Amino acid sequence: MSGLKWTFEVDGNDFTRAGEASSSLKKKLRALGVSPDIIRRVSIALYEGEINMVIHANGGTIDVEMTPDRIDMVLKDTGKGIPDIEQAMQAGWSTAADEVRSLGFGAGMGLPNMKKNTDEMRIESTVGVGTTVYMTIYIS
């Protein structure tokens, strides 16, 4: 079944714009009357993924599809990839550079937050090729 679809381009060089996709999706979901709890989970998961695309890769594309029973988000970048996904998923693991740590990133909590706030999450990554994160939140 095909539902509502949105695509967001994420600029890999601009920290100040990171968060735009999640803010924009949040507004759309609110206008559609999606429940606040679902909106909050979508916003948090998408923001963390979006920031990772900026600080660990060089931006990319986010595709969101919403049907009456679920919201699917696909975040695709062509960055350096994740060598050990299991390690990356651990709370506290971070390879963030000092300059982004000084902006408040690098707690190593982004991927765990994404996992916690979604019903399904899967990462596909190839070193030197890029990373794709698939996240699903059920609405009902």
Added chain:
Amino acid sequence: MTPVEFADKYGLRVIETGCGEERQIEGAYCGDLLSMVMGRAKENDAFVTVMANVNTIAVAVLADVACVILCEGIHFDEMSLSRARQQEVCVLESDEPTFRIALRLGKELGLC
């Protein structure tokens, strides 16, 4: 208590009013690591921090907190403030340390 009432009572500066006259502070979270805040802050918390950049505002919006309280006399830059204005985020500033603001919030919330 609303963020603006809290500011008036304890002498914090209201930098952006946003929705700070309507929302009630129902809890509080102190932190500077943004994804920690993202994971732990609850809706309608006062978010107390020393991290002053545009991503602080983004986290405040997405975590749906009642206000941002910037401590230690630190200031937001104009870009962050204009983002706060657009998104109706209430921003307060204080010269006091995070712990002291936390104590004041704790008192108002009946936690200490």
